[in-house]
Amino acid sequence: MALYVQKFGGTSVGSVERIHAVADRVARSRAQGHDVVVVVSAMSGETNRLTSLGHEVAEEPSAREMDVLLASGEQVSVALLSMALTERDCPARSYLGAQIAIHTDSNHTRARIEDIDVTSLRADIDAGVVSVIAGFQGIDAEGNLTTLGRGGSDTTAVAVSVALGADECQIYTDVDGVFTADPRIVENAALLERLTFEEMLELASLGSKVLHPRAVEFAGKYGVPVRVLSSFGEGPGTLITTEEGTMEKPVVSGVAYSRDEAKVTMLGVPDIPGVASKILGPVGKANIEVDMIVQNVGADGSTDFTFTVKREDYAKAIRLLEPLKESLGARELIGDDRIAKVSVVGVGMRSHAGVATEMFDALADESINIQMISTSEIKISVVIAERYLELAVRAIHTTFKLSDGQLMEE
């Protein structure tokens, strides 16, 4: 008898059939004696359709009204799922963000949750009713509808779990859980049974699409166990929890990658204070997200300054920096929009100095040249030419023995 918050994304409620499948699953958890609170996203495609509609009507749609528009998406799915549950003799009750109430700040289209009133949810649990909550949306202090932006429904699910003190926040997706590497690239990638929040955070940021970093961060802050599992299969998925709860950790948990990267390099910049901000200032102002930054000091008192951006921002970044070249006294502005980033992640590497060497060796054995390196406490990332991406991921995966059955040996 546990209390589970179960979150179903857009694909999981994308059609009438899928909604019935979700209702079956929720009803099954109830039949097993668990208390269940559900959070759902808009049916897949709906948020995009509404966004387009807004942009058809106005060039710069009012953010307040955009939130009213988008919030209608989850309204449809909570109503449909509640109907499907009720028809299964599983009493259910839908709640919009405003109804329960999910209080947020007033930053339309990217609001942050401040507080959740769980009175109705508690009453429902006591009465054996499944609360079906619209994810992604809330209400501000003035009663305006707000939406939470990307990863919003995941964040709602975690916030509801925190507010209720749920035993587990279960995020149902279209994959079986988190793997040691992308199974489309590494055939024998293994499903991870457990991960820490920090590891998941690095994996989520690095392109693993299963769980939004914002939700992971939130869950980690409050220590709510999160389980990522398939809404189609029956597996146990991956449990994300604090380090304390885990058994002895493997050094490396997984290999992540990000394909759509580009790098920009300003060659031969005079090595004087303020150069970095002069280069990155205009980039940031143009809302271009910068990921890795590397600066090497040369012998001649000049430096090479390199950073990576999303591939879609590459042309814009080059255009912005071209006029700066002369004023900075730089020798040349070059770039490459055919690069990729590969990373190994694992809390175990904190106390294990050899991981970087092992990783670099694996790449060298395949004659893959490393263009940039960036490290954090639990992550090592390298930039390589995009064409070597799959080869690199497989090589690293093998080196760290991440395949099924090998994890235990580590």
Next chain:
Amino acid sequence: MALYVQKFGGTSVGSVERIHAVADRVARSRAQGHDVVVVVSAMSGETNRLTSLGHEVAEEPSAREMDVLLASGEQVSVALLSMALTERDCPARSYLGAQIAIHTDSNHTRARIEDIDVTSLRADIDAGVVSVIAGFQGIDAEGNLTTLGRGGSDTTAVAVSVALGADECQIYTDVDGVFTADPRIVENAALLERLTFEEMLELASLGSKVLHPRAVEFAGKYGVPVRVLSSFGEGPGTLITTEEGTMEKPVVSGVAYSRDEAKVTMLGVPDIPGVASKILGPVGKANIEVDMIVQNVGADGSTDFTFTVKREDYAKAIRLLEPLKESLGARELIGDDRIAKVSVVGVGMRSHAGVATEMFDALADESINIQMISTSEIKISVVIAERYLELAVRAIHTTFKLSDGQLMEE
């Protein structure tokens, strides 16, 4: 400088282009110095789409959740219209039924408005902001979403007008206003400049689709002037107001009809008390709406009992009554599902006995047999064979000189 509540139906906001046209019209009223509060329906087709979706998910969808589902329709249109207005430098702000708040009873899918909090609307008017209100929806005392059922958005518009003491409630439709007869049948039908609430009520009930009877009744009760006008054209439309405000009334204002009728007759029923309720009881229990009821006492102590129903209910009504024939001692059960109803409406006929004769003469001149007659204070209805419908409407229209330019002479 007046305060107008302007209501736009589903067709008027049925596409991005239409929404822009509505925004232009609202902005124009504002530019003329008027204060405007807007009520909108869901985009045309949307309510049907959502209803189907609900019935796909559940055989008997929970009424509470059906309301949550349907209310998402207007949410989309208020957001889009507010965006379009804001882009025209016409400050606007959307409100859902729950937000302003439109308090209703808890009868899901057919709730009644109990109270409207106009604080926000007043503040908007003072600030020069156009409030854009979602029609058709409200919130009950427990915070559940409700919808008002058929004619809901018209009702919202009237209720908002009453609550604000608006100078006029303007119902924008896809017709130019209310005509003396259906222009598709009577070529020279005239646009009515004015009508009383009672007349409009009879016309609305009789198949004139422009304004829901419920909204007319509401407006009449509180004496809010209602104007029906085209959201595409520029005409003044038809003003519906109390009798006092009108000039000398023509005897007859218009000719209405209803095509989809059927009649059921139980012949030779013993003329004893309780027969009527024995016949109509099962019909009412089966949720079949009965319109006209006529009973004639014959010389032999038996009676013929006839009533009309919607054509779609005809077969069901016959099926229900067949087993009753014997127990009632009736001679025969007969029916006709190819009949139509034609009515003349006008407050003037209260004091004018000759209207019925004139109407019956007009029909006799065309050799149209009258099958049933029913009268109210301001209405006379006859049932005729459906094939004579157009002929009858035209004949009556001509008899009462309702064509353009003739009204003044009456």
